[in-house]
Amino acid sequence: MVEQNSRSIRALYPGTFDPPTLGHISLIERACSLFGDVTVAVAKISGKDPLLMYEQRINLLRQIFSGNPNVKIIGFTGLLVDCAKKTNSNVIVRGLRTISDFDVEYRMSTINNIVMPELETVFLMSEPEYSFISSTFVKQIAREGGDISAFVPGAVLELLKELEENGHNI
Known part of the structure; x- marks a missing residue:
């Protein structure tokens, strides 16, 4: 096995980010401290009821990380391995909250x-x-009119407020 400096590793963090949460932001920042380049790959949602459109999720993350040159935000469709090849990524970063997350993520990793x-x-x-x-x-809390400010970055709150003011259902 060839040793690599951690700065030569190109990490890919995929997800739907619907909406981006403080947990996502924390994970991206932590990945940046471990790897030289982190590409955040926003997946187009199929079969789900999205809160935010694909382009909105990409733009939100670009806005949130605009001051961080180590983070690149892209959209993707198709297989994650194809996205990894296109971005020359050699590591996928995944977050784990619970043991049930590990079960799902381990199978996908395999x-x-x-x-x-x-x-x-x-x-x-x-x-x-x-x-x-x-x-x-x-999403569930937002759709019921609850306060999500403890869970999401300010940019998400601003976009949702703007959407509501323009008559869009959340």
Whole structure:
């Protein structure tokens, strides 16, 4: 096995980010401290009821990380391994909140490694203060008119407020 300096590793953090949460932001920042380049790959949602449109999620993350040259935000469709090849990424970063997350992520990691053996997956445990946050719960609270300010960055709150003011259902 060839040793690599951690700064030569190109990390890919995929997700739907619907909406981006403080847990996502924390994980991206922590990945930046470990790897030279972090590409955040926003997946187009199929079969779900999105809160935010694909382009809105990409633009939000670009806005949030505009001052961080180590973070690149892209959109993707299709297989994650194809996205990894296109971005020359050699590590996938995944966050784990609970043991049930590990079960799902481990299986996906194994499949990705069979399809692309040179692609490694690194699991980062969520910080305790974010371990209960999920985009699904945040969406549910937002749609019921609840306060999500403790769970999402200010840019997300601003966009949702703007959408509501313009008559869009959340």
